Amino acid sequence: MAIRIPLYDTVTENRQFAADFHAALDRVLASGRFALGNELVTFESALAQYCGTAHAVGLKSGTDALILTLKALGIGAGDEVITTAFTFFASVEAIMQVGAQPVFADIEPETLCLSPDACAAAITPATRAVMLVHVFGHCANIERFQSICDDSNVRLIEDAAQSVGSTWNGRPLGSFGTAGTFSFYPTKNLSALGDAGAAVTSDEKLADALRQLRSHGRDAMGRHACLGYNSHMDELQAAFLSVKLGRLDAELARRRELAARYDAALPPEAKRVHGADGCVSNYHQYAIRTDRRDALRQFLLEQGIGTGDYYPAPAHLEPAFAEASSRKPQASSLPETERACKEVVTLPIRPSLTDEQQKTIVDAVRRFFAGV
Numbered sequence: 609m610a611i612r613i614p615l616y617d618t619v620t621e622n623r624q625f626a627a628d629f630h631a632a633l634d635r636v637l638a639s640g641r642f643a644l645g646n647e648l649v650t651f652e653s654a655l656a657q658y659c660g661t662a663h664a665v666g667l668k669s670g671t672d673a674l675i676l677t678l679k680a681l682g683i684g685a686g687d688e689v690i691t692t693a694f695t696f697f698a699s700v701e702a703i704m705q706v707g708a709q710p711v712f713a714d715i716e717p718e719t720l721c722l723s724p725d726a727c728a729a730a731i732t733p734a735t736r737a738v739m740l741v742h743v744f745g746h747c748a749n750i751e752r753f754q755s756i757c758d759d760s761n762v763r764l765i766e767d768a769a770q771s772v773g774s775t776w777n778g779r780p781l782g783s784f785g786t787a788g789t790f791s792f793y794p795t796k797n798l799s800a801l802g803d804a805g806a807a808v809t810s811d812e813k814l815a816d817a818l819r820q821l822r823s824h825g826r827d828a829m830g831r832h833a834c835l836g837y838n839s840h841m842d843e844l845q846a847a848f849l850s851v852k853l854g855r856l857d858a859e860l861a862r863r864r865e866l867a868a869r870y871d872a873a874l875p876p877e878a879k880r881v882h883g884a885d886g887c888v889s890n891y892h893q894y895a896i897r898t899d900r901r902d903a904l905r906q907f908l909l910e911q912g913i914g915t916g917d918y919y920p921a922p923a924h925l926e927p928a929f930a931e932a933s934s935r936k937p938q939a940s941s942l943p944e945t946e947r948a949c950k951e952v953v954t955l956p957i958r959p960s961l962t963d964e965q966q967k968t969i970v971d972a973v974r975r976f977f978a979g980v
C-alpha cells in the first residue's frame with residue numbers, strides 16, 4: 609500500500625515559503641557573497657534573540673555544532689562526557705570524534721531523556737561535561753542537571769537538535785547550558801534546504817572560539833592560531849532559515865494543537881510520552897509506547913500511514929561504539945533505554961498534517977488496539 613500520510617512531507621512543508629526562498633536566492637545572487645556575509649549575521653542575531661542568548665554561531669550541521677563546542681571547551685582524550693544512549697548517533701559520535709569517552713546513563717521512561725539521578729551517579733573525577741539530548745523536543749528537569757553540574761564543576765551542554773522553540777518554565781531550551789546546539793537538517797522543526805546547524809551561548813569567549821574553529825582557526829588578525837575546520841553555515845542556508853524562523857512559532861502552535869488532540873483521543877494502550885512538568889515541547893516527534901510496537905507499525909503501514917522507529921538501537925549497542933570503546937558494552941546495562949528502543953513509535957505531527965488526516969491516524973490506532 610502506498611504511503612498516503614507520510615511521517616515527513618518536506619515538499620508540502622516548504623511550499624508556502626517558495627516565493628520568499630526565491631527572493632532570498634535573488635538577494636544572495638545579487639550580493640555575490642556565499643560565505644560569512646550579511647545573511648549569516650542577520651540569521652545569527654535573530655536566532656540568539658529567539659533563544660535568549662547573547663550569541664549564536666552558524667555552522668555547517670548539528671553534528672559539527674557538537675564537535676566544535678566540545679573542542680572549544682577543550683574536551684578531548686582522557687575526558688568523560690555523560691550522555692544518553694537513546695539519541696541519534698551523532699550525539700555520541702561527536703564525543704568520540706574529539707577523543708573523549710561517552711559514559712552512558714539511563715533514561716526516564718516517561719520523558720525518554722537522561723535521568724538526573726542516573727546522571728549524578730555516573731559522575732567521576734574524569735567527567736568534564738554532561739550532554740543532554742532533548743529527545744523529540746521534550747526535556748527532563750533541567751534545573752536538576754544545572755545543580756548536578758554546578759556541584760561537580762562540570763559543563764552542561766544541550767544537544768537541542770530536536771528542540772528548537774521548546775521551553776522549560778518559559779525559557780528556551782538551548783539557553784540553559786554553557787552551550788546549546790541546533791540542527792537545521794531538512795526534517796527538523798526549523799529546517800534548511802540542505803545541511804545547517806548552530807551553537808548558542810552567552811559565553812563570549814566560547815562564541816569567539818567557535819567562530820575561530822569554524823573558519824580554519826583564524827583569529828581576528830587573520831592568523832591561523834589553532835587547527836580548525838571549514839564549518840560555517842553558508843549564506844543561502846542562512847537566508848532560507850531567516851525566512852522560516854519568522855514562521856516558527858506559528859508552526860509550533862500547530863504541532864502543539866495536534867499533540868493535545870492525540871493526547872486526548874488515543875486509546876490508553878498507547879502509553880503517552882511527555883516532558884517533565886515545566887517543559888513545553890516543540891513536538892519534533894509525537895511518541896507513544898507499546899509492547900506491540902512492530903505490529904502497530906505494520907498495521908498502520910497497511911493503512912498507508914508512515915511512522916518512525918526512533919531509535920532502533922541504543923548507541924551503546926551500535927558497532928561503532930562497541931568497536932572504538934575500551935569498555936565492552938554490557939548486556940542490559942541500560943534497561944530503560946533498551947526497553948524504549950523496543951517500545952517507542954512516533955506518529956505524524958508535522959504542521960501540514962490536516963485535521964482529517966490526524967483523525968484517520970487516531971481511528972487506525974484505535975482499531976489496532978481494539979483488535980478490529
Ligand SMILES: *Cc1c(COP(=O)(O)O)cnc(C)c1O
Pocket residue numbers: 669670671672695696698699741767769770790791792793803804805
Ligand atoms: C539531527 C540530530 C543531530 C545531528 O544534526 P545534523 O544537522 O544532521 O548533523 C544531532 N543530535 C540529535 C539529537 C539529532 O536529532
